[in-house]
Amino acid sequence: LRAGGFAGEIVGYAKTAETRATALEIGLCDRVFDTAAKAVQGADLVVLAVPIGAMGALAQEIAPHLAVGATVTDVGSVKQAVIDAVAPHIPTGVHFIPGHPMAGTEYSGPRSGFATLFQNRWWLLTPLPETDAAALARFRGLLESIGAKVDTMDAPHHDLVVAVVSHTPHLIAYTMVGVADDLRRVSNSEVIQYSAAGFRDFTRIAASDPTMWRDVFLTNKDATLDILGRFTEELFALQRAIRLGDGDHLHAYFTRTRAIRRGIIEAGQDTAAPDFGRTPKT
Numbered sequence: 001l002r003a004g005g006f007a008g009e010i011v012g013y014a015k016t017a018e019t020r021a022t023a024l025e026i027g028l029c030d031r032v033f034d035t036a037a038k039a040v041q042g043a044d045l046v047v048l049a050v051p052i053g054a055m056g057a058l059a060q061e062i063a064p065h066l067a068v069g070a071t072v073t074d075v076g077s078v079k080q081a082v083i084d085a086v087a088p089h090i091p092t093g094v095h096f097i098p099g100h101p102m103a104g105t106e107y108s109g110p111r112s113g114f115a116t117l118f119q120n121r122w123w124l125l126t127p128l129p130e131t132d133a134a135a136l137a138r139f140r141g142l143l144e145s146i147g148a149k150v151d152t153m154d155a156p157h158h159d160l161v162v163a164v165v166s167h168t169p170h171l172i173a174y175t176m177v178g179v180a181d182d183l184r185r186v187s188n189s190e191v192i193q194y195s196a197a198g199f200r201d202f203t204r205i206a207a208s209d210p211t212m213w214r215d216v217f218l219t220n221k222d223a224t225l226d227i228l229g230r231f232t233e234e235l236f237a238l239q240r241a242i243r244l245g246d247g248d249h250l251h252a253y254f255t256r257t258r259a260i261r262r263g264i265i266e267a268g269q270d271t272a273a274p275d276f277g278r279t280p281k282t
């Protein structure tokens with residue numbers, strides 16, 4: 001926000017004194033409070049950035065202390081579950097705009113943020129039918145001031161999209177690293193020593209925060225199971241092709257996936273999100 005020219009005051013709350021002290025030390029916040037209730041008093045914008053399973057209780061705690069006209073948003077990776085948990089606590093006169101920045105790393109904690117994290121990255125918003133248009137436009141402008149690209153969609157669609165582009169890939173990375181760890185015939189040192197970029201990326205992803213990702217899968221259950229079911233079917237088809245020596249099947253499949261990747265690069269969309277399947281197919 002500061003790098004984007006924001007001149008207002010940034011205050012923070014975190015559970016532990018250590019996190020609050022770090023946030024002050026590195027200049028993440030101007031002031032910190034030891035309760036969320038105190039931190040939100042008089043705030044124009046409140047950003048909930050806790051694991052999805054903790055969002056509802058936090059919203060309940062801050063609700064009586066929110067200023068009329070304030071906007072509450074969140075950065076949770078699943079949207080319908082956050083709406084279900086948070087929206088009932090939002091008082092009349094306070095705007096709730098659920099959001100999800102499609103940016104992050106495998107690291108957590110106050111030292112893991114950096115000023116360019118959101119530059120040229122999508123920030124997906126899932127406003128409710130009753131969301132105030134002026135509040136939405138104001139928040140959108142703030143996100144654009146920090147370099148984010150903003151898109152809006154409804155929460156169920158969001159949850160399906162991220163099941164494809166983020167949640168199921170994480171589960172696959174967790175599994176692949178678990179498989180490598182289980183395979184006693186290949187030592188861990190060999191895995192580390194010989195892993196090329198592909199597997200190394202899997203291990204990076206598999207180092208992500210366990211609490212955050214437990215909550216993602218518990219709350220985006222249906223969409224993740226849907227995509228995982230499709231993934232498993234494709235995997236079995238490829239497994240069968242390998243067993244039968246069906247080179248044509250493998251070649252055709254890999255040709256199709258290569259074309260998809262090349263299409264993304266040619267469209268200049270390498271770091272951007274696809275259009276989420278909303279463009280009508282011709």
Ligand SMILES: NC(=O)c1ccc[n+]([C@@H]2O[C@H](COP(=O)([O-])OP(=O)(O)OC[C@H]3O[C@@H](n4cnc5c(N)ncnc54)[C@H](O)[C@@H]3O)[C@@H](O)[C@H]2O)c1
Nearest residue numbers: 014015049050051052054075076077101103104105108109
């Ligand atoms: N890390 C990413 O790549 C990424 C990207 C986009 C969205 N998100 C979402 O952002 C949210 C926060 O993730 P993060 O990566 O910033 O995690 P983080 O660990 O850096 O921060 C989460 C904070 O929440 C606190 N917390 C945990 N339980 C709490 C509770 N019950 N009450 C109050 N505070 C509690 C933790 O102490 C921690 O300070 C999650 O909902 C996640 O889905 C993460």
Ligand SMILES: O=C(O)C(=O)C[C@]1(C(=O)O)C=C[C@@H](O)C=C1
Nearest residue numbers: 077101102103104105106165166
């Ligand atoms: O690069 C990473 O570490 C991430 O996985 C970031 C990532 C993603 O899947 O793209 C992870 C979860 C979030 O909800 C948004 C972003």
